[in-house]
Amino acid sequence: MGEPFRYRELGYAALTVADLERSISFYRDLIGLELTGRTDGMAFMRCSSDHHNLVLYQGAEPGLRRVAFELESRLEVDKAYRHFESRGLQPVEVEREECKALNQGRTFRVKEPASGLTFEFYAEVIQMIRPFTSPLAKIARLGHVVIGASSFDSTYNSLINDFGFRVSDFTPGRFAFLRCFPNPYHHSFAVGQAERNHLHHINFMVSEIDDIGRAVNRLRDAGVEISFGPGRHHASGSVFLYFSDPDGLTAEYSYGMEEFSEMGAREARMLERGKDAADLWGGSPSPAFGAAGGIG
Numbered sequence: 698m699g700e701p702f703r704y705r706e707l708g709y710a711a712l713t714v715a716d717l718e719r720s721i722s723f724y725r726d727l728i729g730l731e732l733t734g735r736t737d738g739m740a741f742m743r744c745s746s747d748h749h750n751l752v753l754y755q756g757a758e759p760g761l762r763r764v765a766f767e768l769e770s771r772l773e774v775d776k777a778y779r780h781f782e783s784r785g786l787q788p789v790e791v792e793r794e795e796c797k798a799l800n801q802g803r804t805f806r807v808k809e810p811a812s813g814l815t816f817e818f819y820a821e822v823i824q825m826i827r828p829f830t831s832p833l834a835k836i837a838r839l840g841h842v843v844i845g846a847s848s849f850d851s852t853y854n855s856l857i858n859d860f861g862f863r864v865s866d867f868t869p870g871r872f873a874f875l876r877c878f879p880n881p882y883h884h885s886f887a888v889g890q891a892e893r894n895h896l897h898h899i900n901f902m903v904s905e906i907d908d909i910g911r912a913v914n915r916l917r918d919a920g921v922e923i924s925f926g927p928g929r930h931h932a933s934g935s936v937f938l939y940f941s942d943p944d945g946l947t948a949e950y951s952y953g954m955e956e957f958s959e960m961g962a963r964e965a966r967m968l969e970r971g972k973d974a975a976d977l978w979g980g981s982p983s984p985a986f987g988a989a990g991g992i993g
């Protein structure tokens with residue numbers, strides 16, 4: 698079966714935050730993102746050549762507002778729109794004014810019905826002239842977004858059949874690591890079974906193990922709660938560090954990830970559940986891990 702449309706990469710995550718100023722300084726001064734623009738209730742931050750990889754909206758209920766994926770071309774955006782229409786998911790064009798404000802070309806949104814999460818699709822976003830660098834951490838990219846879903850099977854089926862994600866590894870009925878084909882990374886999105894639909898975490902990939910080690914001390918010194926790690930995930934092989942942002946939302950730095958080729962990729966593995974799967978080094982998360990933040 699051919700893919701319904703071709704992804705390029707995870708573009709950005711949009712979060713609702715209670716205090717915009719406080720969250721800007723957290724993501725800029727502790728995590729290392731660059732502020733590239735802001736309006737009254739909104740801030741754009743980047744960790745790549747894209748104009749934004751994180752968009753913060755001031756609002757009453759902190760959580761995941763939407764997740765945005767860049768597709769390979771305008772043609773793929775067209776194909777994706779028609780695909781969602783044919784699946785009965787009612788994609789919605791973003792008005793020209795808002796596209797302009799987002800610094801993006803044609804953009805549309807579609808909701809995954811079971812989790813209520815809004816996905817956004819586009820092919821063009823303003824490319825910044827100056828390369829992204831940060832003195833705090835060698836952030837390589839926005840890595841992935843993970844949600845908890847109360848109707849795991851419905852969300853999972855929709856992500857595969859409607860959204861065209863491919864499974865890299867999974868625990869039946871519990872958890873799935875998904876890649877946005879033909880993007881090579883083990884997962885750009887993941888979903889776990891949960892009591893309610895919620896944001897689990899957003900991830901920033903870093904380029905060196907030292908970025909993780911330095912972050913442990915930097916975050917500790919700043920009084921930031923480290924909710925899990927440093928440790929090593931079994932599935933992806935990544936070294937991870939999870940911490941709480943000012944609203945208690947969980948963010949992650951991680952280092953290293955398996956890559957899949959477009960043709961001849963290995964089959965998804967069905968993984969055992971258990972403590973070692975989460976952390977091969979034997980660590981346990983604190984109650985704050987993935988606990989705060991809704992969807993929408």
Ligand SMILES: [Fe+2]
Nearest residue numbers: 841843900949
């Ligand atoms: Fe993660």
